[in-house]
Amino acid sequence: MQKNYFQLFDLPETCELNIDALAVAYRELQSEVHPDRFATASESEKLLAVQQSSYLNEAYSTLKSPLKRAGYLLVQNNIDIGKVDQNDLSMELLLEQIQLREMLDELPKDASALADLESLKKDVQEKLHGRYQDFSDSTGKSNFPEAKIIYHELQFLYKLLAEIESGEEQRLEY
């Protein structure tokens, strides 16, 4: 299948995606190609169904996640997101990340830290929201080198968010 993920769902190639439209298109397509539709079909059809259905799942999970979607959009525009250039990341950003991480590590390991974690989470989410908008603007203007720099920053922020959340989980004893 040569269609890219956006074309597969017949959606515009942009990071500001209508998630509801994506979900509707996904369910529609999956209703056609899922292996359950081929339970009594020939082996070659069964095999194809597994492949198509897997591809759809991969496409859906990529476009559903804001960060993965951003990365995919860059890759589609021939940007190598695997390589991080020293110049891509400002000293300022790195220092800020180190500070935030230290803050996270120094919080007490019990439930008393939950309020601080919550406020830290809000800060990070706000920052993420703003930078995602910037990313969207850059890609909208087809300024992909700039978008790549913002993308790496988004990676940092999402990683941090995940760490805050797992910190919450540990303290809530999930």
Added chain:
Amino acid sequence: MALLQIQEPGGKTAKALHRLAVGIDLGTTNSLVAASCGGSVEILPDTDGDYLLPSIVRYREGQPALVGKEAKLGLIEDAENTLSSIKRFLGKSLTELKTQNKYLPYKFDESRSDTSPAIVTVDGVKDPVQVSADILRKLAKRAEQCLKGPLDGTVITVPAYFNDSQRQQTRDAARLAGLNVLRLLNEPTAAAVAYGLDSKDQGNIVIFDLGGGTFDVSLLSLQKGVFEVLATGGDTSLGGDDFDYVIADWVAAQLSSKTESEFTVNAQLLQIANAAKHQLSFDESVQLSFDDWSASLSREEFAKLTEKLVSKTINTCRRVLRDASLSVEDIDNIVMVGGSTRMPVVREAVAKYFNKAPLTNIDPDKVVAVGAGIQADVLIGNKPADSFLLLDVNPLSLGIETMGELVEKIIPRNTTIPVVRAQEFTTFKDGQTVMSFHVVQGERELVTDCRSLARFELRGIPPMVAGAAKIKVSFQVDADGLLSVAAQELSSGTKAEVQVKPSYGLDSGAIEQMLQDSYDNAQTDMEARSIKEAQIEARQLISAIANARSVDESLLPIDESRRIEIAVDELEAALIDAGSNQIHALIEKLNLVSGDFAARRMDLTIAEALRGESIDKVNSQ
């Protein structure tokens, strides 16, 4: 003269031949079989009108095994040879089993302690797969009598939280019982289907499934007939049995000495405990007695004794909600499944946590089998295919061991299946030509905390400096939740593949051997059977292709159409008197020549679905 067949106008299926398909709930305590009878799906009873088949098998010397209620008496009389709750043994080692349950009244073949647990009975050594197969056979026979014909396909349910080994062994048991498995279906998903089909509901549903030996929580979103599992969690070693053990422990602690042989005492204790537990679902307190000892147990006390078990289940609910990024208020319905949800302690705790009364209007013992029966009817093609669709997830993360005994997750838990994911690895030493892989399943960072699924090696890597080789490892999980893994060195194309078989299980050879053994006395039967199986497979393929051609003949160039016709004719001719090997070879050939046609049909299907999608969007704007 034979009547001419006329195709239904506009229908995608060429003919509506009703095929016999059943749903089987292979439970820890009880098993059921359900099938579509004149429109609605019903549980099939035995000749006495009983629906539940106790999952108990009693092996006897020189006589066929007793299965179900006939075997029940043996639990006390003949505890060593009467096997119950065997589902808890699937995919586990003997050592694991013994740490989980000290009330096991069986003799084990200790020499096999690190492989599959082997139980010594008067009828020889029995494996959990064989015991499960005996239960499946009994259910299949019941269904064939009820439906008056051989079964074309079955859907067997498994706990959503079953790992790969447990799923493989369930499939192996079905194979041993001679069943054609259309799909392994997760129990909670089956329950959602049973509840969800009549109502055109939309929303989020939590399925709380506490059975005899396993516990599952699944969170599903239902939209326009598509059931999408958002997250699932659970414990394959937590169930109603554990509530029995708690009471048995409580009794044992108050007994002064044990007089009889330990097996019998354990079995008796468990029976008393089980009866008391059931009574407590109706009464505020219950009187227990054993020999000259007697005491009463109140509901309140029982709640205290089982507090840990109950809070474990609620914790799992929290975990699942968090995985799906939803909160308690987002949940529209809670469905209770499994006999153990009859316990008031459990119902109350669930209602309190979700702040909502759970649904209990379908019998919690039957709801899974009904859902499986509905799905079987759809999969075999008796129902219109677009009626509903189930999108399930893999319950546990799958990964590879890397340096330092760490786990690199390739497919995280709650990923929608089927799925294919690949990751690249490299060599550690200069000139390294062999790489060994260890496939594991679980959520922890360390290999030792995860379950080992398989080990395999990739040989013939061209010698290079360390870190230069690129080895791509691909994981594929199919719609049954079963994993296969392949590794390939990218510069040379050297390949290694493994269909993951449980480390604590039986390899393919052992299954073949067991199949062989079960037909030992009748070699001819064996060949007759495999011919019959091959013939069924061949007829299915021929009818699938005829179907496809009646709809999409336009996609077939004349030469290709001719090649397919020849292959169909050859296969049909072989059905008259050929052996199973020849039939299989011709099936292969037909699959091969029709492969391109199938691919074009699939592309067209996608294009059509997209077109339909675009029209919808235009209308709604």
